[in-house]
Amino acid sequence: MKSVGEICSDLIRFDTTNPGSGERPAAEYVATLLADAGIQPVVFESAPKRTTVVARIEGDSPEALLIHGHLDVVPADPAEWRLHPFSGEIVDGDVYGRGAVDMKGSCAMTIATVLGMKARGEKPRRDLVLAFLADEEATGEYGAGYAVTERRELFDGVTEAISESGGYSVPSGEDRVYPIAVGERGTAWMKLTAHGVAGHGSRPPIDNPVATLVHAMSRIAGHTWPVRLTPSVAALIEELSRITGQPIDLERLDAEAERLGKLGSLFKAQMRNSANPTMLNAGYKVNVVPSSAEAHVDGRYLPGLQEEFLATIDELLGPKITREFVSLEEAPSAPYPSSFFDELAASLVAEDPLARPVPYVMSGGTDAKSFDRIGIKGYGFAPLMLRPDLDYFGMFHGKDERVPVAGLEFGTRVLTRLLT
Ligand SMILES: [Zn+2]
Structure with a gap:
């Protein structure tokens, strides 16, 4: 079974720059990994090569949780980078490349989590819907926007979602603050x-x-x-x-x-x-x-x-x-305080005793806006433990974007706790 670091590297090596030549090869890679583990994906295109993968895993309760991520990335100029932005190279424990943080690393965590659960024969506590979407870095028209209008049935029963831009560590003295977007x-x-x-x-x-x-x-x-x-x-x-x-x-x-x-x-x-x-x-x-x-x-x-x-x-x-x-x-907002927020917070604290989860609001927007339109309450939660020297938002769309493999492994453990 591939490790979360390997999956992240593999995903980075597909150049899914938006605008560019589309997400299809990356989507096919994700679909194959899921299918090989016995999870039947649905693959669809809103336009040629603008590909999205959705899969459903049955859990103990039909109230489904959606985990969504996007496969596209913003452009990167190789001349500005220490390592080629589509190399996916792992150096000193960090995976380098465009999308390491935003958000192929997160997609890799989701995949590694469900593959691990499958291998151990674990069933999620509630139905799980996974979506690997096209086009978030533009308007989402070819990804989430298309999915919620044209393939609405794939999200039946989903009440909450988690995705990017939250759940990462920010150093605070001895503690680590983890902002969870609400x-x-x-x-x-x-x-x-x-x-x-x-x-x-x-x-x-x-x-x-x-x-x-x-x-x-x-x-x-x-x-x-x-x-x-x-x-x-x-x-x-x-x-x-x-x-x-x-x-x-x-x-x-x-x-x-x-x-x-x-x-x-x-x-x-x-x-x-x-x-x-x-x-x-x-x-x-x-x-x-x-x-x-x-x-x-x-x-x-x-x-x-x-x-x-x-x-x-x-x-x-x-x-x-x-x-x-x-x-x-619209400016979406998810319930806070809420029992689901508490579950997210508890899964972080269980893996990092120094974790101090807090609610926060994102200044910009993500695909959560599209899912909010069909009544799915989105939380920004892509758990990641970072070294204090790494500035999470500085790397978003920045040069030398990279993510520690140990941080991805941490996130995979947190997600596994949340889901099982
Ligand atoms: Zn993103």
Whole structure:
């Protein structure tokens, strides 16, 4: 039987860059591993080579748990890396390559966990659905988005899900804090258009849409979004105060986030909405004022705050700019406190006595948003013990992405505890 480190290496060697040539070879590899262990996978494509693998394992209770991961990765430039990003080489106990952390390592843990359980003849406590998806690194349209609309039946009976971006260790003195995601900020990607009067560039400006647009972008970029502590973020801050033994001052949270370093980054981007101008497009000739100008803004809002977010955006834009959504996604949140969260936490503590599991909200988004649409409550839980020198989120989409084999083995033990 292949080890979790070997499976991770193998997966990294399939170049599943998105955009690129698709996930098919990696998906076929996963399907073969599962089939060889007697788990019958369903393999489907939303478009040629955009391949997803789903498998169901019967457990003692029909209330199913979904474990999903994505097989695609973001691009990597070999010139910037110490080792080739698709080598999957293991050096000094670390597997190197694009996707080691995000999230082929996690997919390898899921596979190693179920193969191990099969080999030992262990049945999961509840039905288990595994999904290895295409296209998470874009919009998920060819992966999770397609799966929940076109292959909805594969997820019948699923109540909860676990996936990426949580359950990893963050050093805190003698302890290790493990943030478990209980929600994500929502996405509001917007295209903004300013309309005006076209004319010669030498004339006094009448109604110049380029000027209107840049003034509005400047207001958005300069806006200080007010702190809005949602219950999960408030709970995290309280837990961190307790764990570090130093109360966190709610009146000066930005400074506190700085003081706490890596721990502070767990709430720094999660205590308010945000909007960043990211694209500008206007004009075609230096001496012509165009009749319109366009910009794109990446907006993110906390669970329950979509209305407030959009009202603020409209105020900042003013009357001359129209907005439309390129993508509008709800901000999902999973129950916390909850007995399932406690199960996740207990499985970590059982393998790491120094573990201090805490709830947190993701600043960005994952496939959990798609599954939330069909009523599946998602938790960010891909258990991983990291050495203090490895910065988990620094490696997400970063260069020299790598994951310790020992960390993957730890995660596999935690998952096995959770499932059996
Ligand atoms: Zn990911």
